[in-house]
Amino acid sequence: MVAIESVYNLLLWGSFLIGLIAWLLPIISFASENKAKHKKQVPFSIITSFSLCSIALFISVLFTNHLVNELVNNSHWTPLADIYPGIVYATFILTTVTIAINVIIWNIYNNKK
Numbered sequence: 001m002v003a004i005e006s007v008y009n010l011l012l013w014g015s016f017l018i019g020l021i022a023w024l025l026p027i028i029s030f031a032s033e034n035k036a037k038h039k040k041q042v043p044f045s046i047i048t049s050f051s052l053c054s055i056a057l058f059i060s061v062l063f064t065n066h067l068v069n070e071l072v073n074n075s076h077w078t079p080l081a082d083i084y085p086g087i088v089y090a091t092f093i094l095t096t097v098t099i100a101i102n103v104i105i106w107n108i109y110n111n112k113k
Helices: 002-030 035-073 077-112
Strands: none
Touching (some): 002 035, 002 077, 035 077
16 A cells, blocks of 8 residues: 555656646747747647646646545545645646746747747
8 A cells, every 4th residue: 555655646746747847848948049949849848838737737636536535435534625725726826827838938939930
């Protein structure tokens, strides 16, 4: 059972890192020095950013599913009630910031054309 818990902890940290990469990828590709590649990289990085955000959210849903299965089967509703608002808030922040960053980068990209 300990090995399964460590896998879910790794998934949780992996979701966090994938979310950070989803934020940084469009910014890094937009700020790249090579402007010739810049025109090809920005749309690709935006699509990849949205994909990474989706993957991070899916991992978060897997973790939440694990919590529900473990805690509800043992009739422990209080920890789930404590954790769930934080998961919803983190999901909201990840989605909102990813969309905002990508829309801003896309607008700057289109204005430079």
